[in-house]
């Protein structure tokens with residue numbers, strides 16, 4: 473069985489380094505908000521090209537905190553792509569804000585051309601979700617944001633190492649939200665997340681919110697915060713992986729290049745990469761009109777695949793109160809029926825890749 477993602481393989485690549493670091497942290501006697509977190513925050517900020525990084529407990533928390541810091545409240549609207557992951561919408565609505573969906577473009581990311589028509593006097597921000605490992609068109613998004621005085625939040629949960637032109641994603645908007653969920657390109661061995669920003673006030677506020685609203689370590693609470701801390705073990709292990717992130721991304725790019733060059737089945741349309749962006753292939757996504765048949769056929773051939781994502785946010789039960797119906801976002805709904813993520817993980821063998829490509833090319837009407 474070839475899994476859609478095999479986390480044991482990426483661990484095995486640097487197992488000795490992870491084990492050593494884990495023991496080092498366990499032996500240190502300090503497990504939350506210590507030196508490993510501080511060093512990771514410095515190293516990650518410098519890798520991204522941001523002035524500040526604040527470690528938090530998850531990508532979801534990073535989004536919730538970022539929207540809180542820019543002041544999203546009841547009645548405020550935030551632009552987000554209609555094919556986003558559910559956490560993107562939840563980061564907005566947990567602050568009382570309303571997601572305003574904009575359809576994706578041919579690169580499965582926010583269609584910047586369609587943002588203008590959705591802007592009202594309640595619009596406060598744009599959430600640029602760099603889906604699947606490639607960048608949104610940040611030039612156009614930032615231009616619209618300047619024109620209407622909106623904040624730009626980047627969701628970089630799938631874009632560790634992605635660039636838009638010369639700059640890394642996560643260093644372009646007002647704030648960027650990161651997830652280190654184990655499957656992400658920079659994945660921890662448990663949950664983790666971060667916010668990067670050039671704004672010192674935003675960074676300080678995030679540090680206070682993540683720790684019960686306290687500036688000190690303990691027991692003096694200035695605002696109502698949350699418990700959203702990155703732990704020392706995850707931070708230490710992330711420091712180990714961050715050193716290897718570029719080579720891990722390069723390996724993904726090589727796997728993706730083989731898929732792109734060798735999949736010749738006209739029923740299968742690999743997603744292209746936007747000019748101006750690179751692609752770190754968090755997922756290798758194809759579109760197929762007979763996606764469910766393809767998925768079942770691959771499963772019968774012992775190949776795992778995943779749909780990212782089968783139900784767009786506007787059709788989720790959680791968002792029934794927004795009052796949307798099937799047909800309201802036809803592009804997102806079509807993509808939900810077409811997309812399929814092929815096996816993509818660090819440590820994937822040549823034989824596994826050969827086999828997946830062969831089976832896909834054998835898929836017939």
Ligand SMILES: *Cc1c(COP(=O)(O)O)cnc(C)c1O
Pocket residue numbers: 530531532533557559560601603627629630650651652653663664665
């Ligand atoms: C994974 C992911 C998140 C949420 O991250 P968690 O750490 O799982 O909370 C948010 N946005 C996108 C685009 C993601 O892929």
